[in-house]
Amino acid sequence: MKKAFRIGISIVICVGLVCGYYYYLSHKNAKSAEDAQDKTTEVEKIIERDFDKKYPKTPREVVKWYNRIITAFYGEEYTDEELEKMADQARSLMDDELLSYNPRDTYLKSLKADIEDYKTRDKIIVQSSVSDSNDITYATVDGDYCAYVDAYYFSREASDYSRTYEEFVLRRDDEGHWKILSFRLTEGDNDE
Structure with missing residues (x-):
């Protein structure tokens, strides 16, 4: 046993x-x-995103992707080639009308100068935020279906912090994709 x-x-x-x-x-x-x-770095994630196959479905998602890209512009390490690929990704979120005012070479030159200015001033975007889906306004303007999306950027310059508020106007294209038509600085809600 x-x-x-x-x-x-x-x-x-x-x-x-x-x-x-x-x-x-x-x-x-x-x-x-x-x-x-x-x-995988944030820069690699941005570059690897295939917007042709998996385009953001809502205006809010488009602005969130755009914010990811610009946050990487000013806060991540990358090569010139990666910068150009990220810039192309940002441009793929823009409306054809906006692109016509900003040819690729002009856009890259302006972007590089802006990034250099941020580096010189020791400035980075710490956080970005996009308004809730319920706060997005939709309207038909001159026969185009548009969406108005608010975003804010929390930035650090040396030891000072500030917020910048922007309103994005997106227009739905013939394929049903929301594209950034314009954006402008706005007065923000200081209670946020």
């Missing part, structure tokens, strides 16, 4: 070790995949 009991305990221990080792190996591989994915 004692011998059968010892054999039973040995079998249970062996099965437990095999199951434990299998669990360890299966979770080790999953963790390695997660670690590799976590090492």
